Structure formats: structure tokens, C-alpha cells
Amino acid sequence: MTHVPPSAPATRRTFLDWLLSRTVTTWILGTSFGGLVAAVLYPVGRYLVPPKSGESAASSVTLPFGPDDVAPDTGKIFKFGNRPGIILRTPTGELRAFSATCTHLGCIVQLRPDLGELWCACHNGHFDLNGINIAGPPPRPLEAFTVNVRGDQIVVSKGA
């Protein structure tokens, strides 16, 4: 194969012509180049997707503190698997537990004794002590957990 020097300066038109005038052979070469690119990009793409972490299968958790450690009108954050939960004692003395992840954009809520509400500092979202969204941007109630006190242990579980 010999290289023929271009007789005229390459214009946009001739370059376009050159691009469009390829033969079937070139098309096959081109697609195998595409295949090569795909063979590189596919593993890289999969590499960037994090492996599934063992989603905590636990449906209940025993808290590392006892019922006496949760005073009326206070809340404590606990680990429910790898997610945060919040347990609180209402002014009437009842223990309740919810997911502490705000349903708006995923910040962690806290109990505001001055308001008697659960409150998210990120976007000023308010929930009542039943976890119902009552003001601000949160679109859904907090997920409620079941609380069982067994002696001096608190067991929090998902679902009824």
C-alpha cells in the first residue's frame, strides 16, 4: 500500500467524503474496534458499581442501653443494622422507636423537647411523636418500629 500525498489541501468536504466512503472491510474493522472499546468499558463500568454490601437482614435489635437510660422527652439514636434509628420516651412515659432517616433527603432526625416533635435540621422538617410528617418538606412519615421492654433490655423490631 502506498501513501498518495494529497494533491489539494484537505477541506471539510473531502474529509467528510473520506469518512463516508469507507468499504465494508473498514466497516468490519470499525465495529471490531467498537467491540474492543466495549470490552474495555464494560469491565470498567462494572468495576465502578460497588458490590452489594450485606444489607442487614436483622429484623430486630437489642439496644446497648436500658429503658431507664431514655428519660421522658428525650430521644436516643441507635444502630438498627447499619442504619440509624431513634428511640424516644413521650411525656406520658411511652417508648417509641422510628427510623431516624428523614424521608426528605436522608438526614438524621432528632427529638426537639421544646417543640415536642421530631425534627430534621437539614431542611426544617417536622414529625409528630407518632413519626407523622406534619410540617416542612418531608413527604412521608418515618418508618415506625415496634418496641418491647424485656426486663432491663429494649428490643426494637421491624414490622408489627
Add this chain to the structure above:
Amino acid sequence: MAPLRSKLEAVWVWLDDRLGLAPIGELAKKKDVPVHRHTLWYYLGGMTLFLFMVQVATGILLLIYYRPSAEEAYESVQFLMAEVQFGWLIRSIHHWAANLMIVALFLHMFSVLLLKAYAKPREMTWLSGFGLFALALAFGFTGYLLPWNELSYFATRVGTQIIAVVPVVGEFMLRVARGGDDVTGATLTRFYGVHVAILPALTTGVLGLHLYLVQRHGMSTPRSVEQSGTPRRSMPFFPNFLLRDLVGWLTALAVLAALAAFMPAHLGVKADPFAPAPIGIKPEWYFMFMFQSLKFLPAHILSLEGEVVGILAFGLAGVFLALVPFADRRTARGESSPLFTLIGIGIIAFIIVLTILGYTANPTA
């Protein structure tokens, strides 16, 4: 002097023969900068470039002590600030130059928008500039997390959660962005890689294109100046304009040093993934207008969740801004385009008002 001069000339000729330097010199020489009442705005792009170079230099220095893991990141920055000689200075300059760079970038972009310098043949210059704007915001977002403190941790939780709003692929993209379901040490290493390698590589390419296009097309003269009938004046880019640029850069360096010395960067409290979000949590100021807008949206708009509407609206606004050169047909035809002036002023007013509200509104009310 004469022998030295001839020696230098010989070196130049030697290099020019091998590297072909003359065309580069020609490219720099051929550009003239128009002189008129809006000339001041021409300096903002160069200012952004200078501050970016400061970021590259200080960023490389920070790499020497920083450790990208949830266990060590905060402590390594603490060590840098407290023990390493001038560590506080390097980090504070990185912090302040980042902020000033965003300021310069905003001013540069909006001056180009209002002076309509995006019109033909500079559509690609605008698009590449918009790409650099997006890259700068990505730099800010990823860099904010690296000290692994409480504020940055929750800002990243909120900021990444926004990705989940994207229909269909949102949840998947959220996992890819976070390196898992939550913001953890895996997120930190991911953001670190993006901040110190991927974004700099992309920026180098896009910035190269942007600068080449600016040099190729020269500075745009605003329509009002062209039509005013006053005689055209200009100065050579090299060396006249560049020397004026340098004066601005030296001033910026002095301002940076003063800010770093009198208001060094804070570190705050170490992030705890199992603590409530702190009162007064806020993102970097340049995300504040979006953050504040989300606070004002009700939980539901029609049948959609409020933040979905808000975030999609910001996304569409971003796409519109990127495509302004193609949407503004009147400027493309060389006519005056008051509608787009109004849109530009509207965007600026919105950003300013919401940013002020973000800092003055009672966070607990």
C-alpha cells in the same frame, strides 16, 4: 549584553526548530483586546484561571499529608493544621481560593451572559465554559466531604440523596455515587479519586479547549459598544493585556494571603454517621440558593414530591442556561435581545435573594 542576547537567541532558534514555537507566539500576538467601558469584565476569565492554578498547586501540597479514609481523614487534616509547618496556610489558601474561584467564575459567566458574548461564533466557547462551571461545582462538592467533618458529612448525605430523584436509574446512580447505600468511608475514597484525579483530568481537557477558542475567536465586543459609533480602540493581548492580568493576579494573591491569615479554614467536629444532623447545617454558599429553595417547597406539588419538582426544575434551568446561545435567536441575528437580558437578570436576582434568605432565615422556625 550583546553576547548574552545572541546566546539566548541561539537557544530560542534551537528550540523553535524542534518544537515549532513560532506559531504559538503568533497566536498570542495576533489577538487584540477591545478597549471600551465594559473591558473590565474581560479580566474575570483570567482571574478564574489564576485561582484554578492556585488550587492545583495547593491541592498537590495537601495530597502529601491527607489520608483518604473514614478513620484517618479528619485526623490527618487536624495534624496538617496543628503540626505541619504552614499546613494551616496551605489548607486555608486552598479553601479561600476555591471560594474566590467560584465567585470569579459566577461573575465571568454572568457578565458573558448579560453582554451576550455567547453569540456566533462563540457558542462552543460558551458550552465549554458551562462545562467548566459544572466541573467547578463538582470540585466544590467532592472536596467539601474530604475533611470528613459533621457539616460536610450531612451536606454530602443530602447532596447525593438528590441523585435518587432521577427517574428509573436514580437509585442505582445513588449507589454508584456513594459507593454503597449510605455515605461511608467508601464514599470518601470515591470522592477523593474524583476530586484529585478525574476532575483535574477532565478540566485540563475542557479548559484547553476553552482557552484555545478564546484565543481563536478573540474577545467579543458588546453590541451596544459596536453600535455606539465611537471609534474602536484596542490593546494587544500580549504583552499589554497579560501584564494587566498579572496585576490582578498579584492582588488576588495578596487577598488570599490576608484571608488565610485572618480567617483560616475551620475543621469542625468529626463526622459521626450515628448522630443527628446538627442545627445550622448548610452547604457551601454557592449551593445555598438551591438548598434554600428546597426548604420552601411543600411536601407535595400536584401528585409529585416537592423536592422532585424542585430538583427537576433546577436541572432544566441548567440545561436551558447551557443552551442559551441556541435559544437566543435575536442575538444570533445581531439584533438586540431584551428578553434574554431580563432572563439573565432574573436568574441573578433569584440566586442573590435565595442565598441571602438562606443565611438570614431562622433555621428552626
